[in-house]
Amino acid sequence: MDLHFVDDVVRPTSREDLPQALPGDTPLAGGTSVMAEPGRDVRRLVDLTALGWPDLTVTGDGLEIAATCTIDRLVHADLPESWTARTLFRWCADSLLASYKIWHTATVGGNVCLALPAGSMTSLCSVLDASLLIWHPDGTDSVVSVEELVVGDQRTSLAPGDLLRSIHLSTAVLTARVAARRVSYAEYGRAGAVVLGRATDDGMVISVSGGSVRPFAVPVTTADPDEVVSACAAAVPDSAWFTDAHGTADWRRSVVPHLIREVADELGSDT
Numbered sequence: 001m002d003l004h005f006v007d008d009v010v011r012p013t014s015r016e017d018l019p020q021a022l023p024g025d026t027p028l029a030g031g032t033s034v035m036a037e038p039g040r041d042v043r044r045l046v047d048l049t050a051l052g053w054p055d056l057t058v059t060g061d062g063l064e065i066a067a068t069c070t071i072d073r074l075v076h077a078d079l080p081e082s083w084t085a086r087t088l089f090r091w092c093a094d095s096l097l098a099s100y101k102i103w104h105t106a107t108v109g110g111n112v113c114l115a116l117p118a119g120s121m122t123s124l125c126s127v128l129d130a131s132l133l134i135w136h137p138d139g140t141d142s143v144v145s146v147e148e149l150v151v152g153d154q155r156t157s158l159a160p161g162d163l164l165r166s167i168h169l170s171t172a173v174l175t176a177r178v179a180a181r182r183v184s185y186a187e188y189g190r191a192g193a194v195v196l197g198r199a200t201d202d203g204m205v206i207s208v209s210g211g212s213v214r215p216f217a218v219p220v221t222t223a224d225p226d227e228v229v230s231a232c233a234a235a236v237p238d239s240a241w242f243t244d245a246h247g248t249a250d251w252r253r254s255v256v257p258h259l260i261r262e263v264a265d266e267l268g269s270d271t
């Protein structure tokens with residue numbers, strides 16, 4: 001697509017090389033959204049792909065995923081067998097409307113920063129308690145959760161010039177038992193709601209997303225499915241459910257408890 005309202009494209013190769021933030025600056029990762037549905041206020045593209053961030057780094061304490069790592073790379077990564085939660089990488093990719101052809105270009109960080117409710121890399125980060133490293137334009141860093149970054153439908157807490165640098169998943173969460181459910185109008189359609197769960201030492205974490213304007217990660221200290229459903233209902237306000245082509249708010253509000261129950265049952269019975 002010709003972005004005729006874009007005046008400039010810069011391709012920094014290091015952090016020092018990043019330009020001073022200007023109004024209309026837009027980070028460009030895979031470009032599957034920036035090129036398809038560009039905001040009218042975009043004036044300069046800051047291409048992140050020349051920064052050369054290694055896609056995936058296995059660290060002493062887990063996995064660091066560069067924001068520019070493609071979804072395809074993550075799905076097909078050769079990772080330790082003991083990281084049982086890695087099954088969610090593929091599962092979450094399959095929850096996108098985007099097909100595997102888009103996975104080749106779309107990045108994990110782009111999916112999170114776009115902050116669509118249908119952002120299943122956001123769902124992944126939510127249930128796996130990811131630590132998101134943010135580079136600020138003044139040279140400082142901060143680490144936030146995905147719930148702190150994705151604050152609404154296509155709304156993030158990123159300030160102008162902020163960049164998501166990487167996503168860290170700890171070994172403890174990667175080796176945890178997980179369960180996943182989604183529901184959609186069409187068998188292979190984009191998920192209307194996503195519920196993910198992860199077993200913890202004292203219970204489980206349930207993440208509700210896809211049908212809510214932002215992700216909700218709910219820690220619970222019980223395996224009783226009724227109590228888990230109640231805890232999630234208390235954590236997700238009625239106003240969080242939304243209506244679009246993939247589901248109505250009422251439908252989402254009514255089906256999600258069933259998904260939560262199934263996830264809780266699976267995690268509770270699998271000990």
Ligand SMILES: Cc1cc2nc3c(=O)[nH]c(=O)nc-3n(C[C@H](O)[C@H](O)[C@H](O)COP(=O)(O)OP(=O)(O)OC[C@H]3O[C@@H](n4cnc5c(N)ncnc54)[C@H](O)[C@@H]3O)c2cc1C
Binds near residue numbers: 096
């Ligand atoms: C056919 C099709 C189906 C799709 N289906 C879905 C779907 O089901 N769910 C969904 O969520 N998306 C979907 N998308 C949108 C998009 O493809 C994905 O969200 C994708 O993961 C975005 O990644 P990207 O690397 O292409 O991001 P880009 O298009 O490059 O960027 C997306 C946004 O994030 C910002 N950004 C990117 N990287 C960073 C960073 N590191 N730091 C700060 N800001 C950054 C950009 O400025 C832009 O605002 C679909 C797109 C297509 C074309």
